[in-house]
Amino acid sequence: MGVHVFGKSVKHNSLVRIGLAKVIFGLGYKQAEMLCAKVGIYPQMRMNQLKEPQIMDLNRELSQMLVEGQLKQKVNNDIKLKRDIGSYAGTRHTLGLPVHGQNTRNNAHTAKKLNKLERFRI
């Protein structure tokens, strides 16, 4: 069961402001509230109460924001730029090691997981 907004399926009985923030990459709780206020969705509205024009409005607003694919692309590009100019941060990214001077004797698992040239596969 889900309501489809911006190509994503959102749980049908969640509040709009919370469901959107949970599902859409780059949209936090505050941003989701602002989005709802802009479109005219009341705070306690649930996903299954949304009407077709309201979903269209949400999609239109979301498409103008830097979320999902565009945001992921931007992050990838930023990392790539760092690599291309030959900066230290860029090399650390390619090596899969922490960027901000953390120790690497132990731990550094987050860096190993995330730090690649292409962080998000689009």
Next chain:
Amino acid sequence: MSMLRNLSVQLVRSAPRVMAVRPVLAAPSFIRFKSDSTIPITTEKDISLTAQIYPIDKETITEEDVDEWLGSLKTLKSGKSVPESPTEAYLSHLSNPAPFLKEKFEPTEEQLAEVEAYSNTSIPILTDPTVENLINLIMRHGKKAKAQKIVSRALYIIHLKIRKDPVEILKETLDKLGPLVTTKSFKTGTAKSRIVPIPLNRRQRNRLAITWILEGSSKKKSNDLAVRLAEEIISAYEGKSSGYDKKANMHKTAMQQRAYIQL
């Protein structure tokens, strides 16, 4: 620092000492620690004994004072029973204060009647022991108030459903549900162990019945233990609880082992 101290000393010295005018010493009969007798104190100003013997208006304690003290101490030590001078009286009181501190209580007639009225009655306890038992079996981690709330709410729902005194319903249910005998296995030393039926007392019966009710209540739908407990007690009261099967099984095994009953 030293300057400050000097200054304060000077200040103290320069100030005239407040001289309290003390009355002349009264007769020894007046000097008492505590008067519990009926004789009222005649003087209006109640001055402590120490103040009378060592008044503040004395600038210093002279040699004569010390001599008097030591002299009276000596006379008392030598075995003088009735003190004469005030110092002697003071010292004798210090050494033997018991007769002045002893209190005597005599109840009035009303108080006696009140005691008489309660003589034949038993002392009430706060809650019903059966309910208390249920509360204590529900309680986890010493949170008694929480358990009390659960039981109170459950009993309220029972009352709403059946419209009788819920405590009576609870007692009746436990009476119906509680098993009469249990079985215990004893080691005989050989390969076989002996299973012996043992009668249960009231408290043991209640405990088993309550545990079965609590087990049954965990199978109900509601998230609230109060509601689940109420539902289970109501169904047990109507004779539908799963605890009755357990009771029957228990009785059955006891019947099979009846040859081993030890009397």
Next chain:
Amino acid sequence: MLKAAGGNLPKNVTMTMSMRSLSMSSPTLYAKPVGTPGGKKKMLFNPKTMKNALPGQSETKVKKAGMTHLDFDDAIRSMKFYKNGTDLKPLGLSTLNPNNLSESKSTVVKYTSKCQRTLGYLGGIKKFQNNELYRHPVTLVTENTTRINEEFISKLDNSSSKENRLALIGSRGVGKSTVLAQAHALALEKFEKDVIILHINLGEQIVNGTNDYVFNPKLNKYHQPMFTKRLIHKLRLSNEEIFRKLKLSKDYTFSNRRQEFNLKKGENTLYDFLKNNKDFGKFGPNDAFQTFLEELLIQSETVPVIFSIDNVNAILDFPITKYRKPDFSPIRIEELEIGSFILDFLSGEKSFNKGGILIAKTGIIGTAEKTLDVALGIEENDPYAKSEIFDYDICVKLRENGGIKPFKIENFTKDETKQLMNFWRIIGSLPVKQFYTKEVDKTSEELSAEGGNEQFDLEIQFERMVNNNYTISSGNPHYLFKTSMLSY
């Protein structure tokens, strides 16, 4: 189906045919590989077999029995326990009436059936008032009832609502909502239904963001269509008799689902207007509610109007609502259509010619906020108070035109406590029995063998219970109930 089959696998892993045959969860397990002899067999999706095939879901869910899935508070309200209640007919309870208040003082009375229905529509008989204990709602006539009758009901037909404004205050559970319901009932009885009651039973519903909102540029206010529609529906049902009598003072034309309505002055009634006008719930600018208010103001020349709000501090103490404008700045209560209507009448800016205004606080929310208390003159104004707990504009507005008079609800007296407990005893809800002693935990046979209980006077025990519970609760009805019924 695809999701069910490969939901656990990462997306980038492509399933080869050989992997698929190994998978326990894959639906292809049931189908023969393509190309094998035996002809094609159509594979059907069967959720039951699928479920069993999935690992971890093979065990069937335990079906749980029981009366309800609700928790205690909701269960006692929704399970219709009042049907099991003792029949109150043989008790011969008198009805709540302004004419016989002095005779029925500190006794339990009932509402008339019409009155009860109206209160039901208005939401006057609230949840958590423990009415599940009785076959039908009953109420205790207290000192507060006589006071509200003198100070409010008697003034209804000879003063404007501007001069007749009361705020019911008091600690939690003291009976503010009950007195409000009693006031409604007294007014209905006094004027024999010739009184209009506008009642908002839950103030927080206006501000907590549970209703939709839409901007009306003409009024410069926000409509709340869902809320207004429900409110009008409630008012129409509860005031049906009087609304059917009142003829319209103007001609009104509106359309409703492609049907034109032309309501004539002096011919059609206010009920027709409310029944046929669907603009109240329209998601868009309209003037239906304003029209209704104007009509009411005109009608209040002849009929007294009671405007009452329960849980009013949820509105007045929290003037910044949960709603937001498109630029994300919060909407204040004055900017809502309903909110401004409430404030206009509470401040006396607008006034019904005949009638009164009755507001009641709730003790559960807004204990720290001071706006209403300062406006009523209960608390001193603190010039350094933070804006979260004190709102200057609202306070000033409430103090206009002489301000609202506070009406303190008092606790039960000891006599009233005794009467109520006696009523509980009569209907069998309050068992009066011997106190427990250490010896009492015996079977009836054991007791009879000993020669029965010692002499015991139930009346003395009841008196003792009254004293005890009155001391514990200090006469507060909520705590009196708790200590009598909910503590074993």
